[in-house]
Amino acid sequence: MDEEVQIILDSTKESMDASISHLEKELVKIRAGKASPMMLSTVMVEYYGSQTPLSQVSNINTPDARTISVQPWEKNLLSEIESAIMNANLGFNPMNNGDMVIINVPPLTEERRIQLVKQAKTEAEDAKVGVRSARQDANKELKALDISEDLLSNAEVDVQELTDKYIKKIDSILTVKEAEIMKV
Structure with missing residues (x-):
């Protein structure tokens, strides 16, 4: 594969990793019943x-x-x-x-738990937006390169696979946090 394409894919992966780590930092701030x-x-x-x-x-x-x-x-x-x-x-x-x-630390009410789950979902959605934005930037950079149509379409498929992988990761992190919040 072309070196320039690989550089774009690597920087896209770094951006997506940054979205995941930001999400994890934000979710730590959302309390889930026990003191921390x-x-x-x-x-x-x-x-x-x-x-x-x-x-x-x-x-x-x-x-x-x-x-x-x-x-x-x-x-x-x-x-x-x-x-x-x-x-x-x-x-x-x-x-x-x-x-x-x-x-x-007062115990959480059911109403408060539901609010915290909504807050966690909002953070997860923000992370997904970050991942999609990284995909969009990568695709723009790929189109700007002077490469063959085949190489371009293969690279775009790779970027989409990365995006799908990170979206799934965000969903699994959110699922764990939701379960943690809702556990009484």
Whole structure:
């Protein structure tokens, strides 16, 4: 196969991989019933004048399935961490016991589970759009090349096979996440 065609296929695969990894990062943020330190991954704390991820100024643990504990490395950060968690709009009500911030993760209602599944489906659809966009870009680049009709049609078939493979991967990731969210 032509070297230029292979380069286009490789860059398309990289774009599609990026869509998958973005989807996985977004799905981690959607909580599925049990407490996880990743639920606080978006929380930023004011630390010596700069916004710093919560995980870089404290230890975040889950002592049980319904509790997250945040142990700051410096005691004076307790109120800062507490307000940062509240301001992050995660739906948590943190409590400060003087040593650490404790967050009780409420169980999900059926209605909330359905909302989270819809959110997960939206993220999956966004990932599919990214994959299809990569396919479209690849096909444009292939048509711009000075290659034979046979080579062009074979390359377009390869791009479509890649697209189908990644769409299936997205669907399977979504199915796993849906089951995780709906499990009581």
